[in-house]
Amino acid sequence: MPLLIRLATEDDINAMLRIRLDAKENILRTKLTYDMVASAMRKDCHAWVALYHSHIVGFSIANKKNHSVWGLFVLSSYHGQGIGRTLLEIATDWLWKQPVGFFRRPCQKIWLDTKQGSRAEGFYQHLGWQRGENLPFDEVRYYLYRKQS
Numbered sequence: 001m002p003l004l005i006r007l008a009t010e011d012d013i014n015a016m017l018r019i020r021l022d023a024k025e026n027i028l029r030t031k032l033t034y035d036m037v038a039s040a041m042r043k044d045c046h047a048w049v050a051l052y053h054s055h056i057v058g059f060s061i062a063n064k065k066n067h068s069v070w071g072l073f074v075l076s077s078y079h080g081q082g083i084g085r086t087l088l089e090i091a092t093d094w095l096w097k098q099p100v101g102f103f104r105r106p107c108q109k110i111w112l113d114t115k116q117g118s119r120a121e122g123f124y125q126h127l128g129w130q131r132g133e134n135l136p137f138d139e140v141r142y143y144l145y146r147k148q149s
């Protein structure tokens with residue numbers, strides 16, 4: 001499949017917001033705006049987009065300050081083709097390289113929140129994430145721990 005993953009720019013944000021709105025699960029409690037994403041990308045976040053024949057079909061966003069995956073979304077018509085896995089891996093690879101705290105220690109765990117009982121839960125578990133605490137609004141936190149070498 002001619003899939004290309006690249007770092008997102010602010011020109012991609014509107015397409016990312018459209019994909020976010022396409023989601024049937026993990027739908028938003030509050031509206032995500034262009035300015036919120038642009039501001040995040042200028043500060044602590046990196047985002048990546050997946051392109052299929054030059055058309056953006058998915059994205060991920062990670063936050064280096066709190067070591068979280070803030071967003072991961074693939075257009076529903078493109079689910080099950082390895083795009084989510086690829087977008088998640090590029091985000092987690094970047095997060096592992098981001099040092100923690102004043103002493104810039106290597107990051108030991110990264111996290112994300114998702115909806116309890118969603119398809120995404122099975123996806124994260126399949127990829128080695130560990131279920132953590134339940135959160136308000138039927139969400140649940142997942143952790144990925146650094147592999148010991």
Ligand SMILES: CC(C)(COP(=O)(O)OP(=O)(O)OC[C@H]1O[C@@H](n2cnc3c(N)ncnc32)[C@H](O)[C@@H]1OP(=O)(O)O)[C@@H](O)C(=O)NCCC(=O)NCCS
Pocket residue numbers: 023024025026071072073074075078079080081082083084085086112113114115118119120121122123126127
């Ligand atoms: C969750 C999501 C990102 C997964 O993306 P995807 O492109 O469909 O997933 P992939 O095809 O990359 O799947 C990767 C692997 O996970 C497995 N997998 C996917 N869903 C699974 C599930 N519910 N249970 C178990 N395994 C699952 C796949 O079989 C595949 O396995 P393999 O690589 O060993 O063959 C996508 O379904 C999505 O955008 N959902 C809606 C939005 C959402 O909930 N996002 C998460 C917000 S936190």
